[in-house]
Amino acid sequence: MEGDPQPATPANTRQGGSVVIVGGGFAGLYTALALAQQRHHPPILLIEPQNRFLFLPLLYELLSGELRRWEIAPCYDSLLAGKGVAWLQDRVDRIDTATHQLHTRGGRSLGYGRLVIACGGEANHFGVPGAAIHSAGFRSLDDVERLQHLLAELKRERRPLQRLAVVGAGPTGVELACKLGDLVEGAAVVELIEQGPTLLPHSHAFCREQASQALRRRDVRLRTHTAVTAVEADRLRLALRSPEAGGSEEVLPVNGVLWTAGLGFRPPALHPAPPQDGLGRLRCGPDLRLEGHDDIFVAGDLAHLSEAEDPLPSSAQVAFQQATLLAANLVHSLAGEPLELFQWNDLGEMMSLGVGDACLTASGLTLAGPAAFQLRRIAYLTRLPGLSHSLRVAAGWLADWRP
Numbered sequence: 001m002e003g004d005p006q007p008a009t010p011a012n013t014r015q016g017g018s019v020v021i022v023g024g025g026f027a028g029l030y031t032a033l034a035l036a037q038q039r040h041h042p043p044i045l046l047i048e049p050q051n052r053f054l055f056l057p058l059l060y061e062l063l064s065g066e067l068r069r070w071e072i073a074p075c076y077d078s079l080l081a082g083k084g085v086a087w088l089q090d091r092v093d094r095i096d097t098a099t100h101q102l103h104t105r106g107g108r109s110l111g112y113g114r115l116v117i118a119c120g121g122e123a124n125h126f127g128v129p130g131a132a133i134h135s136a137g138f139r140s141l142d143d144v145e146r147l148q149h150l151l152a153e154l155k156r157e158r159r160p161l162q163r164l165a166v167v168g169a170g171p172t173g174v175e176l177a178c179k180l181g182d183l184v185e186g187a188a189v190v191e192l193i194e195q196g197p198t199l200l201p202h203s204h205a206f207c208r209e210q211a212s213q214a215l216r217r218r219d220v221r222l223r224t225h226t227a228v229t230a231v232e233a234d235r236l237r238l239a240l241r242s243p244e245a246g247g248s249e250e251v252l253p254v255n256g257v258l259w260t261a262g263l264g265f266r267p268p269a270l271h272p273a274p275p276q277d278g279l280g281r282l283r284c285g286p287d288l289r290l291e292g293h294d295d296i297f298v299a300g301d302l303a304h305l306s307e308a309e310d311p312l313p314s315s316a317q318v319a320f321q322q323a324t325l326l327a328a329n330l331v332h333s334l335a336g337e338p339l340e341l342f343q344w345n346d347l348g349e350m351m352s353l354g355v356g357d358a359c360l361t362a363s364g365l366t367l368a369g370p371a372a373f374q375l376r377r378i379a380y381l382t383r384l385p386g387l388s389h390s391l392r393v394a395a396g397w398l399a400d401w402r403p
């Protein structure tokens, strides 16, 4: 905890300097918005290179055309207009913690009073040869656009034995494979490849079962115990690891590979080097302060809470909950007050399982099918950033509604 407590007043929060937030994803943007709602909040600067926030859990619905781009990817300038948060479109490359200065790709050097690092993660190809070059990701608007073009091409060509492979049967791989199963309309086989023994190893049994059924209904072929050992322009090299396969190998011709297996982390370079875990995440305490630093906080996927009993999932749900606590802790920290400790409240799981289909578990409730699809949409509507954006989206949905 910080030194002698002082009351929070506009004067001493200003003296403590500004709050700079690096990364405008779930953790960073929602921290900025929550902090801007606090009375006497300090000046807030959000640094984010993209011009649109991306509500990643609804990316599958953008791919399928069930939702529109402006709904799940609002521009930062309209989201933040009049909110008391300044936005700098730039990327932070380097942070000098001794001088409290950060340096951006655009050539700016900026000071900070309190710093939040919330840069999220990126695809992790685990060093598999060719994966970074010949596979596509699924975490950006460009990824969606590229995949839509590929789908259109596959449907136009309709050559025999066209095939799409999704690598990794975690939530993103399963949800994407289900959507693709509907969207290919018989023009290609969709294969979901997983090196472990099962899909969705960390999910609720109900969701796992619903997902298995959804994949079967769409003729998505799930291959477990199968590791991708190389990705080439038009084929995958696989090692089959089930006891029956006895370590044999296979070459799988493919028209496209979607890589959803694993997250890697490349935060801005910090000097001196901070404590990191094996994946590159920054180690922080339960109050979300970077270990060894009173004025730097970490949140979202990039935060590794060292004292947590179980590792927290890399999820929007965790990032969202951290943002609320972090906003309060920034104010406490500037005022010299004791900080609050983060405790994750697991609210359940929701998964998109194809066009108009989903499943969810929450507070003892389990639901699947079109009703779950609608409930999931409504649940996310309440989580969209900023009330005015949520209201615009809700108005659009009401206008489209056909009883």
Ligand SMILES: Cc1cc2nc3c(=O)[nH]c(=O)nc-3n(C[C@H](O)[C@H](O)[C@H](O)COP(=O)(O)OP(=O)(O)OC[C@H]3O[C@@H](n4cnc5c(N)ncnc54)[C@H](O)[C@@H]3O)c2cc1C
Binding pocket: 022, 023, 024, 025, 026, 027, 028, 047, 048, 049, 050, 056, 057, 058, 059, 060, 090, 091, 092, 093, 118, 119, 120, 121, 138, 139, 172, 267, 268, 299, 300, 301, 302, 314, 315, 316, 317, 318, 319, 350
């Ligand atoms: C397709 C998909 C579906 C998902 N579905 C769900 C779901 O249903 N439920 C759920 O709970 N979670 C889901 N997740 C996970 C969830 O989206 C992440 O856990 C969440 O986005 C993490 O938030 P974050 O703020 O840490 O990172 P992000 O949301 O990734 O944001 C990080 C931001 O930092 C910016 N940035 C990166 N480097 C720099 C830098 N050097 N300088 C400045 N800015 C930088 C990036 O541009 C980005 O905007 C999904 C993820 C994906 C990819």
